[in-house]
Amino acid sequence: MTETLAQAIEVTRRYGDVVALDTTSLDIRAGELIGLLGPNGAGKSTLVNLLAGLRRPTSGTVRLFGGTPRDPARRRELGMTPQDTGLPSTLRVRECVDFVAAHFPAPAGRDELLDRFGLSGLRDRQIGGLSGGQKRRIAVALAFAGNPRLVLLDEPTTGLDVEARRALWDGIRDYHAGGGAVLLTSHYLEEIEALAERVVVLGHGRTLADDTLEAVRGMVGVRRVSLTAAHLPELPGVLGVEREEERTHLLTADADLLVRELVLAGVPFSGLEIRPTTLEEAFLAITAADPGAAAVGTAA
Amino acid sequence: MSHVLTHVKYQLLETIRVPVAMIGNIFFPSASMLFFVVPFAGDDPGASTYATGSMMTFAVMSSCLFTYGVGVSEDRAQPWDPYLRTLPAGPVPRFAGRLVTGLALMGLALLPVLLIAVLLTEATTTPLGLLLGFAALFAGAVPFTFLGLLIGYSLPSKAAIAVAQITFFPLAFGGGLITPPGSTPAFIEAIAPYLPTRGAVELVWAATTGFTPQVTSLVMLAVWTVVTGAFAVWAYRRDEGRRFA
Known part of the structure; x- marks a missing residue:
């Protein structure tokens, strides 16, 4: 049986009176490429934050590489995207990648990583001077800096033009082809269709569907x-x-x-x-x- | 430990890339030294040594309030901060890195004050006095660090800037750091022992001159350290609870 990398078991998360996730379960196994779909407020980002250890579930259990994601050691093989708006503007692209990579025991090679995401030309540029699309691509590349086995990509291509989006998709596909697992959130159906093999649909904090891409596509028709x-x-x-x-x-x-x-x-x-x-x-x-x-x- | 150094390195790099931000930190104490101490007390070894101690304490206080208060508050507003929490290091290296970076910036603010004292005034102390003086500055920096962290963790950045400025002024004047020694108004003499700035500067004076500190000032410095420390921990935990629980 394939190894389970991350798991949410009957997880509920409340923010005050608001129930963001309602007894939701999800298993992410090695090498899977899962699309997490749902409208705004469906609980996608909450689920991602729970898996990354940023938040604690109100009830239920979240496991990452056999432990709690709150334990930093469990996150050695996890990669995540920051929001591009927050990248440190005074650092150069290579410095930013080096900084993130320095947290991991066996990081990816910086130049190879930049090359994979078509960012080699920006290597020595200060992040503050880059366009929104360029920052977005750097943010996505950072998720792969630590050579992870599982990557959580929260809305990775929002605000990108078609060409940049396709370049990113290629980067994600390459990683997946090399055996990496991906959980990708999006509200673009097209993006999920282009990448995912398995699709999970969230609505009002509940799992509405969890099936193969084909089966879910049938439901969408x-x-x-x-x-x-x-x-x-x-x-x-x-x-x-x-x-x-x-x-x-x-x-x-x-x-x-x-x-x-x-x-x-x-x-x-x-x-x-x-x-x-x-x-x-x-x-x-x-x-x-x-x-x-x-x-x-x-x-x- | 290597994670802490990584964070120090990149935080310093980020700071150095915006030199104007550092100049603000360095300018105030050095300018006060040039405008108030050099012309009025520069020829008198005793008075200029006291005044140098005051200006060094002033530099430490403003550096703590601004780098920690405003810096922490601005960081909290950036999504980069929670992102770093998802890396396999936890929050400790970032926090420790921030403290060390703050100390480095403090050193940068102190250096020109010391240089002006040596080159342009008659201020004098023994090598041991200088060493003890730095130790005293370090001890006196603790409550201001807590105060800065309290501001940074409890306020949004615009409010943090305002509060840091509002706090820093009465602490500097009320503690008697700005007024030339010997001509401090009576009401300031009356309130000064109850402010942390006074206890901090008296420690520095005691280290570098023959000054005997007042018991009230030192007791109050300890009280301020404990109270600001407790509030800083409270603010940090509250922020953790809001953003990461």
């Missing part, structure tokens, strides 16, 4: 079919139902089939609309719906 009808028959492929005054919203993976069946059933309806759901909507709707209630009964 959900459409919302809205109509006004007094009575609806039982329809195939309905994943969830919401009612809003006289409007009924049906969630389905196959809107074409649903509409065909609706017409064939001969029930009167009006104001038919079909819209793609947002990622967030799809997941919240799917998990909120009781599986037994997927078939539509009599209208309210």
Whole structure:
């Protein structure tokens, strides 16, 4: 069995009255590339901070390389990205990398690291004089400075142009190809699709889905079919139902089939609309719906 | 230990890259020395030795309040600070590095004061007196370090700058550091023993001259050290609880 590098077991984290994570569990095994998806406030950063030892769970257990992430020794094989806004502006790029690398027992070679992320040309520049995109790339490169086995990347490509984003993706893929594990948070579906093999979706602090990329992509293809009808028959492929005054919203993976069946059933309806759901909507709707209630009964 | 040195090295590097910040730290005590001590007491060995002790204490106090107070507060506002906590070293090297860096900057503020005293005044002491004087400065720096850390860990950076400035002025004047020795107003003589600046400077005077310190000043210095220490620990823990618990 593959080694488990990090684990959150039934973890709850509260900030005052706000529940940021609600009995969430996650296992990260060696060599995995996991995408952590979710809307703002879903608990992604909280989970990352717990795994990095910056925060303590209110209840539950967090383990990193067989111990608590609060113990510095457990973080020797962990890499993390700082927020680019906070990089020390007076240091040169190479100095900043050297400074971070000096904390690790077997760091990556600095020049090789800069090369891998296309930063060799910035080696002697002061960080304060760099563009936002350049700082972002340095911040991501720093996560790899200590030659980690697990890297936590919190929104690594936010604010980058397409080219820089692809360059970073290549860097992350190379690391993963060499056996490294990655937990990547993003609210860009595209980014998760480009990189991740396994996808975890968080919403309101709970795990809404934890599956392969293909399976989760299937769930995301959900459409919302809205109509006004007094009575609806039982329809195939309905994943969830919401009612809003006289409007009924049906969630389905196959809107074409649903509409065909609706017409064939001969029930009167009006104001038919079909819209793609947002990622967030799809997941919240799917998990909120009781599986037994997927078939539509009599209208309210 | 090597982690502490790493942090000292890069914190000094960061500071040196903004020379203006250091000049502020060096300017005040040296300028006070040039404008108040050299013209008024420079010819009198006794008075200029006392005044040099005062200015050295002044440099230590302002250096502590600003490098720790403002420095810590600014660091806390940067996401770089929590990032460093995710590295496999924990918070100790950064904290220790900050203290050592502060001491180095203090040394930089003291050096020109000492040079001015040697070159432009009749101030004098024995080699042992000089050594003891530095030891006294070091001991006197403790409550100001705590005060700086208290400000730094409990206030946002803009407030920290203001509070450091507001604190530093009455401590310097009230402790009798700025007024020429012998012409200190009576009300300052009355309050001075209760301020930490007075106890600190009396230690320096006792080390470098034949001065006998007042018991009240020394007791109050000890009280200030304990109280500011307790508050600094409280502020540090509160900050840890808010950001890292």
